[in-house]
Amino acid sequence: MVRRMRRLVAVLVGGLAATLVAVATAGPATAAPKPPPAGVDITGDGLAEPLRLRAESHPQHVVAVIDQVNFLPGIGQKTGPKAADLGPKYTIVVLAGDTPKQTFDLYPKAKGGPRVFRPAKQPDNRKTSAGWFLGRLSMSETLRTAGVPLEREFDTVSGGVGGGERVIPEDALDPARDIDEALGEMQRLLLLNGAVVLVITLGLAGIALLIRRRTS
Incomplete structure (x- = not known):
């Protein structure tokens, strides 16, 4: 037994x-079903109306703009530069299809180097904390080539604080993919x-x- x-x-x-x-x-x-194409909307100084970029029509610009914020760590600095040192501000909204998912404020001409501010309040109500981050040195040129009225910079280095230049696959453009x-x-x-x-x-x-x- x-x-x-x-x-x-x-x-x-x-x-x-x-x-x-x-x-x-x-x-x-x-x-999971294939997510809808990604895109970005850009508003800010010198733009009379939002600059709407979509992966179907402007894939390289969408990838380049998203690459300016996709390296950010979870926690940023609580305080940023003085308002007088920030320069022109450009707000980008990352979309999945027509649905806003994330938003960031970019300051390509900030004193001491480009800065990124991530608001605590995000369009998809995700829980995050407000924070300031050092941006990529290529931020100004990336925004300029995407259609933002900025002066051309000839001494821009590829990559920047966030890391070197990277090639992002198309499916990495969708912000909802990480959640899934x-x-x-x-x-x-x-x-x-x-x-x-x-x-x-x-x-x-x-x-x-x-x-x-x-x-x-």
């Missing part, structure tokens, strides 16, 4: 361990934790049953 119980416990634990490995390595059960990936990872983590708890519980139950059989 004891041998049969040991075999039963071994089979259960082995099966659950295999399930645990499968859950940890498997991807999402169904592929985070939810998928959270689901897998919950399933993984549940499987671990189940394996431990069954193992303890099997051991307790064996001890009870032996002592009875």
Whole structure:
């Protein structure tokens, strides 16, 4: 009887361990639908109306503008330069399709180098904190080539504080993609934790049953 119980416990634990490995390595059960094309709206000094850039018609400009803010860390500085040292301000709104997702204030001519301000209030109501960040040295030229009325800079270095020049795949333009990936990872983590708890519980139950059989 004891041998049969040991075999039963071994089979259960082995099966659950295999399930645990499968859950940890498997991807999402169904592929998420392809997100709508991304875009950016730019408003600010010298622009009589918003500058609307869309990935279908201006893919390079959309990628370049988004690259000015996609490297920002989670926490920025609480205070920025003095208002007199900021220079012209340009607000960009990152969209997924026609839905605004994120907004940032860019100061390409700030004293001491370009600056980025991320407001705490975001269009998609995501939870974030307000913060100031050092911008890329290429900010002014990027905005100028996208259509913002700024003087040309001949000494701009590729990249900047945020890092070197990068090539971003088209699917990285959608701001909602990171949210979908985070939810998928959270689901897998919950399933993984549940499987671990189940394996431990069954193992303890099997051991307790064996001890009870032996002592009875």
